[in-house]
Amino acid sequence: MLSETLAAFAEHRFLQYALLAGLLAAVPCGVVGSWVVIRRISYMAGGISHSVLAGLGFAHWLRTVHGVQWITPMGGAVGAALLSALIIGWVGVHLRQREDTVIGAVWSTGMALGVVFIALTPGYTTDLMSYLFGNILMVAARDLWLMAGLAGAVLVVAGLFHRQLLAVSFDAEFAELQGVAVGRFTYLLLLLTALTVVVLVSVVGIILVIALLTLPAATANLFARRLGRMMAGAVALCAAITVGGLVLSYGPDLPAGAVTILLAGAVWFAAAGLRRRTS
């Protein structure tokens, strides 16, 4: 059966695109996922990823109902993710209190908006399922270029400001005394998270993004004691998990996104258990 799967991957272009998408997504996923884990902003990442549905639905509606062809669903996703990151960042920097309430509001109103726009759009409702749970097999060549561009931008920016992001995550007050603009770097990290979320949405869908963003990084963190190694480990794990999910789901015809997340969860549980036993 494995040989049949391999033969299918060798033959079909959509499967090759899907593999490439998984590998491309692994790079920002491991790097930004590590920041999300050590800065403890998984919940913010969750808010951003769910609100992406508003952007996807809005773009879908504009295209179908109003014939606005220049806007793509992925473009709508980028817009919604960046907007949510700015709202959540503003609350985090300026209000601090009741941060979780605002994140919850962004999270659910974003989803509700998306559902309304999708309902207003005639056509197949299966689109909703593929937004929510991902459909890596639908990735087109144009999406791959956009994903590569986003991944590259995220990596360059994260690399340039690595020291400041680390200092702010470790001890924000001390970083501020060193002249680091803590608020600006909080925004920067959220914007990087937003772009990464958009890349990952193509792979596993809106609902499952947080798991792929945080589980490989958390698993790598169990064994790595320096951030660089944690990131390298997270990228490698993320790549292995997305490819593994794709291959395992193909034979029994299961949804690839869900199988990918199950694999990520299983790896994390196993690693955490192993770590507990050895330490």
Added chain:
Amino acid sequence: MSDVITCRGLTFGYGGEPILRNVNLAIPAGDFVSVVGPNGSGKTTLLKLALGLLKPDAGTIEVFGQPPHRSRRRMGYVPQHPRLDPLFPVCALDVALMGRLGRAPLLGPWRPEDRAAALAALDEVGLADKAGDHFASLSGGQKQRVLIARALAGGPDLLLLDEPTAGLDAHIEEDFYRLLEQLNRRLTIVMVSHDLGFVAGVVRSVVCVGREVVVHPTSEVTGQVIADLYGGDVRLVRHDHRCSEEGHRC
């Protein structure tokens, strides 16, 4: 000798009633000051005002003759022991390097001189051989020394410490004061402290924070004074400071 920290009529409160009222204080260069007072009296607040993290409601505070935020490069800050994620992926050297951020360029990797300064700071606190160790795996005393190395890496002239010995064993605490005594040969030190047991040893003067803030030379701080600072009758104390007429309740 010139003064390192000068407060004139300094008043500060978090919204309501001021915690610090009309504080007048001068800390000379080379001093080793312990800031004492009951919980909630404003010891840490005074430190944060000196760092420029808080702004006075009235009056002024100057550090090296300038507003605090302008003198940050000359200050090294050691915060209260942070409650840290035990998996946080940094080694001792990574932490010490964070003290170089104010001097390093905005972009790019650490320069060799930053690494050299951070390693020298770790060496000074006696942890050169632990530079590559996972920060969270170090003992409480070692972590506190790494945080001092982080403060020293930027080359400060004034070291500000917030309850550095909280939670340390007594014998480790003694080593710790020896290190501070050694650093005091070249730095002015201001330390917020939760206890008074050390006073006679290395500290040169004591700033007592209560409704009024007063300075005692250490030689005049007797056991009786210490008892008084925390709620006794102040009229028994013999000292030369500028106490208000009705005394002070520290």
